[in-house]
Amino acid sequence: MRLIQILVSDEQRDAVTAALESENVDYVISRNESDAGGWIVEFPLPTDAVGTIRDTLEQAGFPEDGYTVLGNAETATTPHSEELQDRFASDFDPLTRPELKSKAQDMSRDPTSFVAMIFFSAIIATAGLLVGSPAVVVGSMVIAPIVGPVLTTGVGGVTGDEKMFRESIWLQGLGVVVAVGGAFLFAWLLRAGGFVPAELDIASIQPIALRISPSVFSVVVGLASGAAAAFGLTTKGPTSLIGVMIAAALIPTAATTGIALVWEYNVIAFGTLFLLVATLIAINVAVFVTLWALGYQRVQWRAFLSGETRRKTVALGLTAVLLIAVVGVTAVGTGQQITFQRSVNQAAHDVVDSDQYDRASIVSVGVEYTGVKPFSAPENVTVSISHPQGTEYPELANDLKAAIAEETGENVTVHVQFQTYQTSSTGNVTNGTDDDQPSSVAARPTASTTRGSWLKHPFHPP
Template identity: 35%
Template sequence: MRYIEITIPSGKRRAVLDILDDEGIEYVVSDEIGHQQTDAVVRFPLPTRAVEGVLDRLAEAELSTARVVVIDAETVISEEFDELRKLHMRGTTTGERTSRQVLVTKADELTPAFSIYVVMLLISAVVATSGLLSDSPAVVVGSMVIAPLLGPALAASVGIVTGDGELRTRGFRYQVVGVAVVVAASIGLATLARLAGLEPGGVDIVVVAELEERVSPNLFSLAVALGAGVAGILSLTRGFSEAIVGVMIAAALIPPAAAVGITTAWGMYGAALGAFGLVAINVLSINAAALVTLWLAGYRPQGLFEVSPTRRQTATYAAVFAVGLLALSTPLVGITLLEFQTTQLKSTAEGEVETVLEEPDYDGVEAESVEVILDDDYPLRSIDRVVVTVRTDGVETDPELGTRLSDAVSAEVDDPPIVEVRYVLADQHGSDEQPALEPTERQVVHTVGDQSDDEGERLEERRSRV
């Protein structure tokens, strides 16, 4: 429920009261004298659903100098108000729909002052970068909580569908500056971490689980941003928890932007390109989902001369968002197909390895793991090799086993990969005078398959890292 107070300019009292009488609204009018030429002030309660329509009708009375105040009302005890509320609930779904005028105000209020916005994003970038470098999901989530992205992410779309150019421009400006601030801060912090020798585990930075999933995104990444855009608009229009939705929007933007900074600081520009592509896709997805949701919900100017231009403007932005999403999402299709292919190849290889090792000749050998290794050409990677690790109680390897496994795996796929067989050997040492020591393990690697000299050198480099 809302409580409305309107200052009526001189000469407009009768026109305003006729509209209120026609709507069946119970109101109170009082004469007012102020520094402006006002005739009276009218006050009345309204169901939330009725606010937008009534204010639109009053706008037709050309109340250009009127002041309208909309206040939340806890309870209204009145038979006439109950009848009015029932009238506006007929033929509609349950739930309260925020008026267009209040929606614009809420979107504006959720956008903080620019200085506060930048400071909060700097803090969020530091926390997100630290969380990604330390592979800590809890810290990454913390960075999302403090990021003030809900207002800017929704203000642009609200400004588009309501014809508020200032709100639209501010929303887009805040989003661009916000991403730039997070990326720049992450580059700075990650550079300091690298110079300080804080590379996690002494391995490539992208093997960190919290980072790897954001430098080579798939199509499912779109679902997060699209859901965030729809949920954000619903939080504004239906009164759901805005704080929780803000975290969801930050989840789509802050970690990928921090990933751009980290991979750039490490000189992995392919991975940085993949993470930046995810940021761009998420920004477009949030704005597109919010724009479509608002338009379908009926939030648009209702005046005779406003509907058509705003419809054209909304259609233009929707087309730009759609083309941008289509162009940026095309590489994600290849990444998604690669993931499916990798999963299928791993399942096939596991089955073939089990079949081979069930033969009597390999009674002392058991499969330990099967992995499909991708190359380091981010963001569009490809299958590099299949690594089969087997455990044996003996001290010798069987080169023929590698060939058998390679042939079995290659026979089931169109593009045979390199198969690398790793033996985990249990060595036992002892003599007549000295009992055997505890078994020790060592690893021997046999690689089967065609590979170039460059690939062979890359293999040796990886083994030295292992």
């Protein structure tokens, strides 16, 4: 339930009370004794009825920005309270614009606490990635407050609140810098202190390998989490869990960038940073579009971009051009990478599915991001292959390279990681030779070898 108080003038009184009566809303009215004068009208409403009744009041002449106080009420008993509850019980009625802005602002922290929490979450994410602990990485997502400025950016943009929009964009950029910087500092201390091997193949750590470059999955996750956050914000329900989903798409990736910089994997650092920017843009776009589609748009773009002075106009124009350039480059680069990954996957499967490699199977295909074409460096492709013990494929890397080059037209470097396994046969334990007849019992891998890869000294945490 909501308890609403509005201040109406003498001229508005009759129209407002008549509008409330037409909706069977029970109210009390009292004279305002302050210098402002007028009348205070107070009435309880079901939460889902607030938007409808506010629209009715606006039609009656009460302005949207008029004096209004919305509070929570445990319960209300009035002559028409049950009727209103039944009427709006199954209606989807998003929060009003003032409620939306208030809820979004309540989720935002002051800059000092925001920076501190982002810094701590980046340290936790870095530790979780280096030890390969998904639970620790999830913990870093829970405390990261990145959802606040993401939502206020969308709300400020769609409602025309320039100050909210500008400050939220600035906070997002600051959060990215702090997250990457915090991860870099902590990873550097770990390496300098000897807690982690100085020669570490970070690409062999699975949680890091998943975040090496943009992919269709990362774009979908960003768009879906942004849309879910925006939709959740418009309802009366909590958005804390949605905030975890947004942090999941950003914080581990920022930590991966810091780790890659410390171990001087510059290609991986560039790829993860590009992934971070692409995901952040996707989230913001999804938030804005969702709020716009739900009818919150109230933007006079000329006023929003014009500014009061020539200097302000120029500054806003340059900012808009910069944002468009960043979004454009990110979109082009992400699209190129997704297309390239799809072609690489198709070429790799065509090779491994041939009769020559009938006993091998692809475990995974990884692609490092090297930049926007035509300014990118040659691509690195890593293919993990599972095959029975006793089989050898000395020409597989060359065959894959030729097939990928033909499919994509790119000069690539192919690394093949081999994982050997054994299978059991009826009554006997075999060594995986060509004469083995595998049974229906699946066997786990017993050995793993790597040929043509960049492995140095993989870190295997205890």
